Amino acid sequence: MFRGWPSRPLRTARGPLIPRRAVHIFANPARFLSIARPLTPWLGWPGLLLIATGLVSGLFLTPPDYLQGESVRIMYAHVPAAWLGMAGWSGIAVASLMQLIWRHPLAAVAARAIAVPGALFAAICLLTGSIWGRPTWGTWWEWDGRLTSMLVLFFLYIAYIALSSAGAERGSNDRVSAIFGVVGAANIPIIHYSVEWWRTLHQGQSIGLAGSKIDGSILWPLPLTTLGFTLLFAAIVLMRMRAMLAEAKVEARLKRMASE
Amino acid sequence: MALKAKNQRLILALLAVVAIVGAALLAMSALKDQAAYFYTPADAKKDHVEVGRAVRLGGMVQKGSIQREADGVTIRFVVTDNVETVPVRFTGIVPDLFKEDSGVVAEGSFQPDGSFVATNILAKHDERYMPPQVAGEMHKTESLDANGAQQKGTK
Amino acid sequence: MNHWPFIIAAYAITIVGTLAVLGASFVRMRRAERRADALTRRD
Numbered sequence: 001m002f003r004g005w006p007s008r009p010l011r012t013a014r015g016p017l018i019p020r021r022a023v024h025i026f027a028n029p030a031r032f033l034s035i036a037r038p039l040t041p042w043l044g045w046p047g048l049l050l051i052a053t054g055l056v057s058g059l060f061l062t063p064p065d066y067l068q069g070e071s072v073r074i075m076y077a078h079v080p081a082a083w084l085g086m087a088g089w090s091g092i093a094v095a096s097l098m099q100l101i102w103r104h105p106l107a108a109v110a111a112r113a114i115a116v117p118g119a120l121f122a123a124i125c126l127l128t129g130s131i132w133g134r135p136t137w138g139t140w141w142e143w144d145g146r147l148t149s150m151l152v153l154f155f156l157y158i159a160y161i162a163l164s165s166a167g168a169e170r171g172s173n174d175r176v177s178a179i180f181g182v183v184g185a186a187n188i189p190i191i192h193y194s195v196e197w198w199r200t201l202h203q204g205q206s207i208g209l210a211g212s213k214i215d216g217s218i219l220w221p222l223p224l225t226t227l228g229f230t231l232l233f234a235a236i237v238l239m240r241m242r243a244m245l246a247e248a249k250v251e252a253r254l255k256r257m258a259s260e
Numbered sequence: 261m262a263l264k265a266k267n268q269r270l271i272l273a274l275l276a277v278v279a280i281v282g283a284a285l286l287a288m289s290a291l292k293d294q295a296a297y298f299y300t301p302a303d304a305k306k307d308h309v310e311v312g313r314a315v316r317l318g319g320m321v322q323k324g325s326i327q328r329e330a331d332g333v334t335i336r337f338v339v340t341d342n343v344e345t346v347p348v349r350f351t352g353i354v355p356d357l358f359k360e361d362s363g364v365v366a367e368g369s370f371q372p373d374g375s376f377v378a379t380n381i382l383a384k385h386d387e388r389y390m391p392p393q394v395a396g397e398m399h400k401t402e403s404l405d406a407n408g409a410q411q412k413g414t415k
Numbered sequence: 416m417n418h419w420p421f422i423i424a425a426y427a428i429t430i431v432g433t434l435a436v437l438g439a440s441f442v443r444m445r446r447a448e449r450r451a452d453a454l455t456r457r458d
Contacts, residue, residue, distance in 0.1 A: 044437075051433075055426060066395030067357055067385055070418040075389075077429040097277070101269045120436045128425040135418050138355030138382045144297040182277065186284035197288055199296040199318065201365055206387040215390035232437065239440040246447035253454050356416055 088118025
């Protein structure tokens with residue numbers, strides 16, 4: 001499916017693109033946009049609705065935990081944020097690989113579009129976790145394996161955002177950020193297995209392939225907020241991709257007009 | 261036979277991914293002991309942790325072991341990993357989740373007599389969340405076993 | 416310890432942070448697409 005994609009970047013450092021090629025280059029982003037435009041509200045609105053339903057249910061309709069008490073409700077925000085922080089970087093890594101191997105012009109745009117919402121959810125995960133830790137564990141922060149590796153993920157996002165926005169100035173075929181995106185993915189299994197491999201203050205995995213160790217009466221709003229935040233995340237990524245494609249289009253057009 | 265540039269990049273990228281994941285896994289297993297956040301009582305005994313060194317001791321608070329001293333702020337309890345036990349003394353405020361039969365991480369140091377003086381107490385809970393009614397119906401011994409298994413499983 | 420201030424703080428950070436990034440992304444998209452459409456229409 002990538003054979004038809006042009007191997008040239010959207011913007012080149014070599015100067016203005018000739019019109020014929022410009023038309024060719026935007027042929028496939030145009031196909032992407034014809035799907036992305038109607039899809040954005042269809043992801044965003046159900047996402048917001050699910051988040052609102054899940055968070056309100058988690059505040060008022062579920063029982064407290066036998067040990068943690070009411071503070072267990074922070075889970076409904078914390079767990080989706082952790083999932084999206086990690087899924088976001090996985091997305092950056094996959095998109096970066098596609099960019100490096102197939103020179104897919106949209107892959108670099110997708111990777112850059114994921115970075116900011118990914119960093120946001122990594123930050124939300126760290127902050128809500130810190131707030132959750134104080135009443136339960138008795139500490140805002142401890143340098144255990146899980147907390148430290150999640151903080152590393154947040155710093156990786158910040159570094160990626162800096163690197164890729166500098167790379168975008170040079171042209172969209174920015175290999176340095178792509179390689180950084182792939183290498184940084186090594187942290188994702190470390191975060192996941194940190195609670196199993198190392199003794200940590202953070203508890204083990206509650207929800208796995210084998211099922212959940214959370215009682216159904218407490219668990220049920222969690223899939224709502226997780227799905228809701230995931231849909232909203234996808235909508236944000238599409239919005240940012242649309243913005244970047246439109247900005248690139250304007251810039252190419254202005255360059256061409258200047259050269260004519 | 262020359263490979264297409266696209267396939268060459270694919271093979272190179274996949275090799276790079278394998279190398280990165282391999283390096284990460286190697287680093288993790290090498291760090292396994294250093295990165296452990298706390299000693300269990302059995303580990304502390306096996307590794308001969310020096311007296312006076314600042315360490316963390318983690319395990320379960322043994323059932324029936326919490327005693328409050330006359331001053332009202334000093335407590336004594338026993339940390340167990342179902343293999344070894346360490347008596348702990350602590351002066352100060354403990355978190356709400358500090359309970360008998362529940363997880364604990366104590367920051368402090370071992371004393372010459374083998375006991376542990378804590379300067380800070382953290383509560384460690386497990387990954388099972390349930391409402392109080394459900395928890396009340398469960399057998400307490402079962403929960404202790406499950407935790408003991410989890411503690412040992414992390415080694 | 417009363418847990419509710421902690422819960423409210425965690426929810427507030429989550430909601431405010433998410434809406435801020437959503438809003439910023441939406442505004443950036445609208446502005447960029449309007450500019451692009453305006454250029455296309457001039458042809």
